[in-house]
Structures are given as C-alpha cells and as structure tokens.
Amino acid sequence: MGYWMWDAKRKSASVAKKETHRIDLPETGFLSSIYVVLAAENGSSHNEDNHLHDCLTKIEVVGAGGETIKSITGIQAQVLNWLDKESVNRHQLREDAGYWQAERWAINFGRYFQDTEYMLDCSKIIDGQLRLTWDLAAVRAVSDTTAFKDANASLGVVYAVPHDYAGPAPKGYIKSTETKQWTTDASGIEYVKIPRDNPIRRIVIRAHEEGIAASANISNLKLNGDNGKIVPFDNDLGSLLSLNQLDYGPIDNYGMVVRVKDADTKPAHMGWIKRLQFTPDAQNFIWNRGELYDRITFGISDLATPTLTTSELYAHVNCSGWAFHNSVVMAFDRPKWNDELLLQAQGFGSLELEVNQGNAGGAASIVTEEVVTQA
Known part of the structure; x- marks a missing residue:
C-alpha cells in the first residue's frame, strides 16, 4: 500500500556558516520534491539588506554518471517555486536584532510540489546527490552586531517520496x-x-x-x-x-x-x-x-x-x-x-x-x- 513519506534528511541541523553540503539521493524509487529551509541568526544590533536567498549561491542535484538534474541559485529556485504554484513559500525576512531569519525552497522534479506524473526515477541515477552551497558572508562579512552572526547556520531538508508507489510510471522529470x-x-x-x-x-x-x-x-x-x-x-x-x-x-x-x-x-x-x-x-x-x-x-x-x-x-x-x-x-x-x-x-x-x-x-x-x- 502506497503513501506519501516526508523523509527528513536534516532536522534543523547545525551547519557551518560557509560550506557545500552534500546529501545522497535514494538509490531506488521515485523522488517528487525536495524541501529545504536555511536559517541564520542576526547580530545583536541589526542585519540590514542581507538575505539568505543571496547567501544560498548554488542548488545542485547531480549524478556520478555526469547527469546535471538541477543547477540553479537560491534566487532562481525561489522564482521557479513561484511559477510552479503562483505563491511564495513562507519566509522570515527580518532585519531586527537577534532574530533568526529563515528562507525556504521547494526543489521540484515535477510540475509542482508532490507531482507524481513527473518525478525523478532514482534507480536510473548513479550515486545521485543533493548539493547545497551557501556563505553567510556572501553579502556582508559576518558580525555579531550588524550582519549574520559569526556562528553556525541551521539546515532542514525533507525528501517528498511516494513510498511503495504503484501508479503509472512517471513521464520524466523537470x-x-x-x-x-x-x-x-x-x-x-x-x-x-x-x-x-x-x-x-x-x-x-x-x-x-x-x-x-x-x-x-x-x-x-x-x-x-x-x-x-x-x-x-x-x-x-x-x-x-x-x-x-x-x-x-x-x-x-x-x-x-x-x-x-x-x-x-x-x-x-x-x-x-x-x-x-x-x-x-x-x-x-x-x-x-x-x-x-x-x-x-x-x-x-x-x-x-x-x-x-x-x-x-x-x-x-x-x-x-x-x-x-x-x-x-x-x-x-x-x-x-x-x-x-x-x-x-x-x-x-x-x-x-x-x-x-x-x-x-x-x-x-x-x-x-x-x-x-x-x-
């Protein structure tokens, strides 16, 4: 019996302020969407005109066989999300002191979040991997007062998987x-x-x-x-x-x-x-x-x-x-x-x-x- 499974790969995980973070894709089955949330804390005074969509410089989904399935920036991914659903994900864009800013992305392999007509067949991708590259100092050097704090960020990643899916085979992926x-x-x-x-x-x-x-x-x-x-x-x-x-x-x-x-x-x-x-x-x-x-x-x-x-x-x-x-x-x-x-x-x-x-x-x-x- 099939059902939707939201497979949490990272749960508000503490991650470095600058890195390329890698998460393996499933080896079998279908992957419809990937949900990503990146959060970081403002300094003790404020953090003006400094947003995580500028800090997330690359979103990639690749395979060891040379496949490039996704390769876009954080800004581009948010635009694609809007085009997919005609609304924006819930973001926390705040400049006030000590606040945790958070921005969210849906990386869709179909026409929209949790599409089943178009999905990624993971069994046909060799050593598939999600790669997220960010730098909290991309806009302004980290600062404990007037930028993102000189501290770790927080990352959440969820795979939207139709578990034991027995429906029609997907036509392909985006x-x-x-x-x-x-x-x-x-x-x-x-x-x-x-x-x-x-x-x-x-x-x-x-x-x-x-x-x-x-x-x-x-x-x-x-x-x-x-x-x-x-x-x-x-x-x-x-x-x-x-x-x-x-x-x-x-x-x-x-x-x-x-x-x-x-x-x-x-x-x-x-x-x-x-x-x-x-x-x-x-x-x-x-x-x-x-x-x-x-x-x-x-x-x-x-x-x-x-x-x-x-x-x-x-x-x-x-x-x-x-x-x-x-x-x-x-x-x-x-x-x-x-x-x-x-x-x-x-x-x-x-x-x-x-x-x-x-x-x-x-x-x-x-x-x-x-x-x-x-x-």
Whole structure:
C-alpha cells in the first residue's frame, strides 16, 4: 500500500556558516520534491539588506554518471517555486536584532510540489546527490552586531517520496539549469545558446540592478530558431511581463520586517509592485513616498510630535506584485500543460536567445527548464 513519506534528511541541523553540503539521493524509487529551509541568526544590533536567498549561491542535484538534474541559485529556485504554484513559500525576512531569519525552497522534479506524473526515477541515477552551497558572508562579512552572526547556520531538508508507489510510471522529470549569467552592457546583444536536447517547459530571464528597471537593462528578447526560420518570441521585456500577468496571479503577502527611517529605501524583491501594506512597530505613521521599480521609499512621521522620523524603527511590510526577483518567463506550459505545445527544442538545428542590452551593470541570468525522459 502506497503513501506519501516526508523523509527528513536534516532536522534543523547545525551547519557551518560557509560550506557545500552534500546529501545522497535514494538509490531506488521515485523522488517528487525536495524541501529545504536555511536559517541564520542576526547580530545583536541589526542585519540590514542581507538575505539568505543571496547567501544560498548554488542548488545542485547531480549524478556520478555526469547527469546535471538541477543547477540553479537560491534566487532562481525561489522564482521557479513561484511559477510552479503562483505563491511564495513562507519566509522570515527580518532585519531586527537577534532574530533568526529563515528562507525556504521547494526543489521540484515535477510540475509542482508532490507531482507524481513527473518525478525523478532514482534507480536510473548513479550515486545521485543533493548539493547545497551557501556563505553567510556572501553579502556582508559576518558580525555579531550588524550582519549574520559569526556562528553556525541551521539546515532542514525533507525528501517528498511516494513510498511503495504503484501508479503509472512517471513521464520524466523537470531539469532546471542556469544556462548563462553575465553583467549587462550599455548596449549590444548577448547571445545565449539554449539547450536542444529535450522539450523546453520555460525559459526564465532575470535582470537586476538597484533602482533600474529590468526593461532598461534588457530592452528586447528574441528567441531565434534555425537562424530566423522559427521565432517563438521577439518583443520587449515589458511586453513579456504583461503576458506573464495574464498567465500568473500576483505574488501576494510577501512579508518583511525592515529597519527604516524617513526617506529610506528598501527592496521589494519584485519588479512590478501592485500593492503595499505597512505596519509600524511604534507609534508612527508610515506611507509610501514612491516606488522605483523594485525599490520602496518610506515616509515615516512620529504621531506624538508630529515630525518626520530621523532615527530607525522597525516596520512590517507586505508586498504584492509580479516579476519575483526581477524575473520574467517564456512559459511554454501555459495556460494548461500540453506536451505538444512545449517548445520542441530537440527538433531545432540551432536555438539562441538574443538579449538586447540597454544599461550597464545589471546582474542578468537565463534559466532553462527541460522535460527529460529517463531511459
């Protein structure tokens, strides 16, 4: 008799502040998803603009036979989670003193968490392994006062396994890899070769620079097949975001606790903000002075005086919007999964993404998700 088993590989385990952590995959059976939570403690004063999604620099699932099943960053994995379920995992993004920040990831081998139609057949992977690479000093050097504490982090890992599964054999699994990353130039075209081994589910494009629109860093995207014979997409990045808004609901209730005074700015972690909600920790009035792409400028006044607040306080912020972590997607699995409408990349003689650049200094990356059939 089959049942879902949540196999805890790490239970809030104390781990080093910097390491590549390895966990073996099952030798047999199917693996649907892997759930990961990474947590670390803020210093005794505060820890501003320092998040674990920036510290988790690589998520990999590999086999000794040369298979690369997953190879993405923590930010990219959170974007894929949102695309899978149209909501974000429960995160604890807090800047206040002594608080344990925690962020969570679902690494899905199917179309969503606990899919059984698409799963990884572990018996066909030689010495499969999950590898998680993080560094608590990736953004700012560890500090017992104003960064992540100079101490161990905490790691939780759970494998979602359909135990004694006797249903139909899975059709394959979803392979997610970073195809390319680079820093944008002020002009010119960046040519990105897209994999042509398997059908493509989606191509995710990210461009991030503080205070700059992603559509400024990347002005146009052209997916060019067979030297222009087949062009599935040729339009500006803003139009792709508008198409995404038809396919995906907004990210909702993305919560943070931030340390701010009047006129301070903070990231919203999304490129197109729909709604903001503020709650102060003290007797103050908070309003939105303005939004500049993924940045929020706070207005704060002391109700008792009343004067503008010139010393920091803590505020709870809930954001809603689109373009999580400044990412957009060419989605070939929407509005409803259809095997025939996936991009059949294996039938192309060449396939390139032509990225027109318009502003220097943006952190750009491309992630390709393929549908792999295991022989």
